[in-house]
Amino acid sequence: xxLVLLAVAWVIGSARAKSDLMPAVKQAMPExxxxxxxxxTYAAWADSDKSELLGYVAIGMANGYGGPLTMAVGVSGPxxxxxxxxxxxxxxxxxxxxxxxxxxxxxxxxGKSHRDHFELGNDVDxxxxxxxxSRAIAEAARSASQDAAGLLGLPVTTPPPPKVVFxxxxxxxxxxxxxxxxxxxxxxxxxxxxxxATMITGMVVLGFVYNQPLTLSNVNKFLLGYWPAWQTxxxxxxxxxxxxxxxxxxxxxxxxQWFCPFGATQECFGLIGGAKIQTAGRYHGFLKWVQxxxxxxxxxxxxxxxxxxSTSYEVxxxxxxxxGSNLQYLLLGIVLLASMFIRRPWCTYLCxxxxxxxxxRTFRMWIKESWKSLGNKTAA
Amino acid sequence: xxxxxxxxxxxxxxxxxxxxxxxxALIILNTASNLIG
Numbered sequence: 001x002x003l004v005l006l007a008v009a010w011v012i013g014s015a016r017a018k019s020d021l022m023p024a025v026k027q028a029m030p031e032x033x034x035x036x037x038x039x040x041t042y043a044a045w046a047d048s049d050k051s052e053l054l055g056y057v058a059i060g061m062a063n064g065y066g067g068p069l070t071m072a073v074g075v076s077g078p079x080x081x082x083x084x085x086x087x088x089x090x091x092x093x094x095x096x097x098x099x100x101x102x103x104x105x106x107x108x109x110x111g112k113s114h115r116d117h118f119e120l121g122n123d124v125d126x127x128x129x130x131x132x133x134s135r136a137i138a139e140a141a142r143s144a145s146q147d148a149a150g151l152l153g154l155p156v157t158t159p160p161p162p163k164v165v166f167x168x169x170x171x172x173x174x175x176x177x178x179x180x181x182x183x184x185x186x187x188x189x190x191x192x193x194x195x196x197a198t199m200i201t202g203m204v205v206l207g208f209v210y211n212q213p214l215t216l217s218n219v220n221k222f223l224l225g226y227w228p229a230w231q232t233x234x235x236x237x238x239x240x241x242x243x244x245x246x247x248x249x250x251x252x253x254x255x256x257q258w259f260c261p262f263g264a265t266q267e268c269f270g271l272i273g274g275a276k277i278q279t280a281g282r283y284h285g286f287l288k289w290v291q292x293x294x295x296x297x298x299x300x301x302x303x304x305x306x307x308x309x310s311t312s313y314e315v316x317x318x319x320x321x322x323x324g325s326n327l328q329y330l331l332l333g334i335v336l337l338a339s340m341f342i343r344r345p346w347c348t349y350l351c352x353x354x355x356x357x358x359x360x361r362t363f364r365m366w367i368k369e370s371w372k373s374l375g376n377k378t379a380a
Numbered sequence: 381x382x383x384x385x386x387x388x389x390x391x392x393x394x395x396x397x398x399x400x401x402x403x404x405a406l407i408i409l410n411t412a413s414n415l416i417g
Contacts, residue, residue: 094414280400281393287400294407301415310415313407327410331403338399349400350407 002296009303010223021059021072024088028057029074041151044074055083056151060144063228064136066217066309067091071140073109075148080114082145087137091226093217093309095323096130103127105134109141114149114156118142129211129321135232162231169212170235172205177242180258181250195257199264207261211320214239214255216298216352220308223299248364253357256347262316263347266339273340279348287349295352313352 025035025042032044032054040059046052055076061068070089073082085106090097100106105127112118118138120126126134142159150156176198183194206212212235221227222240230237246254256263269275280287298311305311315332318324324332338345347354 094417277392277396280396281389283393283397287397290401290404294404298411301411305415311411313411325410325413327406327413331406331410334399334403334406338396342396342399345396345400345403350403 006296006300006303009300013224013304013306021070021088024070024072024086025057025059027086028072028084029054029076030084032057032074038151041147043151044076056148058144058147058151059088060140060142060147062136062139062143063132063226063233064090064092065096065130065132066093066307067221067224067226069133069136069140071137071144073141073144073148075114075145075152080145080149080152080154082110082112082114082141085109085141090133091307091309092130092133093312093317095317095325096133096309099323100127100130100133100137103130105137109138112141112145114142114145114154116142118145129323132233139232162229164231165234169206169210170238172201173235173238173242176202176206176259177238177246177254180254181246181252184252184254184258198259199267202259203261203264203268206259207265207316207320211316212239213261213314213316213320214243214353215312215314215316216295216302216356217309217312219353219356220299220302220312224303224306224308226308247357247360251361251364256354256357260347261320262314262351263344265319266335266344266346269336269339270343275339275341275343277342291349291351292355294350295355298352299356315346 022035026032029035029042029044032046034045034048034050035057036043036045036050042057044054044057046054055074057072057074060071060073062071063069068089068091069087072086072088074084075081076083087097087101087106092100105125108125109118112123117123118141120131120135120138124134124138139162146156146159179194179198182188183191183198188194218236218240221236228236243253243255246252267275294313298313301311302308315324315328315335318328318332335346335350342348
């Protein structure tokens with residue numbers, strides 16, 4: 001029943017009307033009084049008499065952290081320089097988009113030429129902790145500025161293929177998956193040591209340095225079909241692909257117990273306090289249903305809103321990047337304090353990913369059993 | 381009369397229940413305020 005409702009939410013969400021672009025178009029060319037739509041772009045006129053063409057506003061799209069990010073970019077003048085930019089639509093978490101907007105990255109694009117590279121760290125300064133969003137803004141702006149410049153009759157070069165982003169987080173993730181997969185096998189002599197080594201590495205690298213743990217947003221993105229370009233989002237593919245691969249082949253969850261940054265943080269607090277309590281005893285079953293209900297509701301709303309990050313309620317940003325609301329900081333404080341006495345309280349009773357993984361495990365078992373019974377029937 | 385150990389365990393379970401329900405309530409409040417705001 002729960003799954004059927006999720007499917008219904010997905011269908012309703014997909015059928016919803018697309019957002020209105022006009023406010024962003026106006027923002028991208030504020031001096032224009034009249035806009036005329038022409039094949040997905042907008043001719044910007046000084047007045048409704050169409051006596052003076054100021055330039056063109058084009059819409060560019062690229063994949064951010066949560067999903068597609070759309071930019072309206074106004075281009076004018078003989079050189080096709082950017083006159084104004086505005087975010088027309090996005091699927092990012094509100095805290096990150098606020099951070100990006102305040103950083104001045106949008107203003108820094110004004111005056112750039114359509115011939116520029118729009119490369120993070122080269123001619124566009126990325127925002128720390130919001131690299132994917134910054135990159136999407138730059139890419140969308142480049143694509144839109146080229147479209148608009150083409151309409152102005154300026155020569156437009158074919159954009160180069162996106163560069164493959166393969167750095168420390170990707171390498172560390174592959175290593176953690178490999179160690180987690182090999183070392184959790186029974187009989188491995190240094191299992192305890194290996195587990196602590198992967199947990200601390202996960203906490204430091206995937207948590208505090210890069211803040212890229214697995215979140216409900218990643219899962220929602222997968223379910224909504226927002227599969228970004230592999231070249232720029234290789235980390236997401238490695239994380240989701242690695243999880244699905246090991247889970248399917250080995251029925252083991254290599255992430256949670258071995259290198260989840262927040263799980264490791266809780267265990268570190270557990271070391272301080274002793275953390276002897278395992279479960280809530282007689283209330284364990286009830287709390288597990290609360291956890292499932294929260295996760296289900298969060299996925300349902302995300303599918304309805306077509307926004308993967310809108311209901312991702314983890315407190316990782318508050319801990320690893322110091323970005324979060326007061327309520328998130330309060331929740332983080334409670335969880336970390338509780339971790340001193342209860343073993344991994346977030347993972348056991350609040351993490352939305354645990355029910356998702358349980359469901360996947362059940363689904364896998366069901367397929368396996370069905371396959372087996374089908375084989376037996378055929379043999380008989 | 382319940383044995384003290386059993387009483388302690390019961391109290392411990394209630395404390396864990398209250399903490400986790402408080403966490404769930406904070407999650408709901410925060411998500412709702414994000415969606416509305």
